[in-house]
Amino acid sequence: MNQNINGNTKVLGLIGNPIEHTISPSIHNLLATKLNMNYVYVPFKVDEGMLDKAIEGARALDIQGLNVTVPYKEQVMDNLIEITPLAEQIGAVNTLKYTESGYVGYNTDAEGLNISLINNSIQLENSKIVIIGAGGAAKAVGMLCAREKCKKITIINRTVIKGEILANNIRQYYDVETEALGLDEIHKISPFDIAIQTTPIGMSPNVHDNPVKNDDFYKKFHIAVDLIYNPSKTKFLEEAERNGMKILNGFQMLFYQGVKAYEIWNDISIPEEILKEVMTDLINQYG
Numbered sequence: 001m002n003q004n005i006n007g008n009t010k011v012l013g014l015i016g017n018p019i020e021h022t023i024s025p026s027i028h029n030l031l032a033t034k035l036n037m038n039y040v041y042v043p044f045k046v047d048e049g050m051l052d053k054a055i056e057g058a059r060a061l062d063i064q065g066l067n068v069t070v071p072y073k074e075q076v077m078d079n080l081i082e083i084t085p086l087a088e089q090i091g092a093v094n095t096l097k098y099t100e101s102g103y104v105g106y107n108t109d110a111e112g113l114n115i116s117l118i119n120n121s122i123q124l125e126n127s128k129i130v131i132i133g134a135g136g137a138a139k140a141v142g143m144l145c146a147r148e149k150c151k152k153i154t155i156i157n158r159t160v161i162k163g164e165i166l167a168n169n170i171r172q173y174y175d176v177e178t179e180a181l182g183l184d185e186i187h188k189i190s191p192f193d194i195a196i197q198t199t200p201i202g203m204s205p206n207v208h209d210n211p212v213k214n215d216d217f218y219k220k221f222h223i224a225v226d227l228i229y230n231p232s233k234t235k236f237l238e239e240a241e242r243n244g245m246k247i248l249n250g251f252q253m254l255f256y257q258g259v260k261a262y263e264i265w266n267d268i269s270i271p272e273e274i275l276k277e278v279m280t281d282l283i284n285q286y287g
């Protein structure tokens with residue numbers, strides 16, 4: 001808890017709904033403390049229909065930076081004066097930076113995942129990737145995989161047409177082989193390298209749910225990534241681990257998308273030793 005709020009304190013925050021589960025305030029307030037910067041980061045729950053007013057109000061209150069989460073990552077794009085090419089490509093914004101004429105939109109989700117994969121020696125280049133889900137998170141994952149020159153992307157989604165749209169979107173920007181299948185067509189997948197689970201299935205409190213129940217699936221690849229961080233090991237990751245795979249949850253992705261946002265807001269590059277300290281504190285706090 002920041003005990004030193006004073007007349008010079010600048011405010012950062014998160015908008016979304018629901019936001020009660022977020023650990024972003026812990027990440028950013030720890031960063032501010034370790035970097036000795038006079039910032040406080042708070043969650044703002046924005047009700048349906050109130051997004052325009054929230055952004056206008058945030059600007060009037062001189063709020064320097066905002067993260068954006070479900071369900072506003074796409075909708076918020078209408079409220080910005082500028083969007084970075086990467087965010088435009090992904091079609092979603094998770095970070096807003098204050099300027100005098102309005103907020104500029106960024107997407108740090110893809111970069112957060114990229115750093116997390118690199119730190120864990122998981123290589124996208126030349127890999128065959130299966131993405132489970134075709135929502136906002138899957139878009140960032142798909143664009144990242146293509147940008148990093150993966151060999152093939154297969155999108156598995158309950159609603160096949162959404163997977164096909166995402167596959168087409170990716171091919172608009174990158175020359176990569178893509179395929180889209182339904183969740184009920186998993187038996188058709190040929191062996192691949194990395195599965196990246198992007199749906200909310202298995203997230204707390206529904207920890208017993210798993211988007212892929214087909215046993216054969218877990219014999220077809222080597223590395224399982226789940227973007228969920230609560231619980232730290234989803235049923236999907238448990239099943240993958242039981243089959244001898246390397247597994248990675250979404251904690252580091254969350255951490256590094258936050259770090260990248262903090263760096264954008266303050267035009268700084270945070271030293272590696274501070275990142276390690278903050279990461280250790282967070283792991284102690286959240287297991």
Ligand code: ATR
Binds near residue numbers: 133211
């Ligand atoms: P996010 O922005 O977090 O990715 P989203 O855009 O709502 O969230 O996307 C959620 C993803 O999880 C979608 O791929 C969705 O499948 P549909 O496109 O068919 O809706 C998937 N999903 C959510 N609940 C699901 C469920 N109970 N069974 C199967 N897929 C589900």
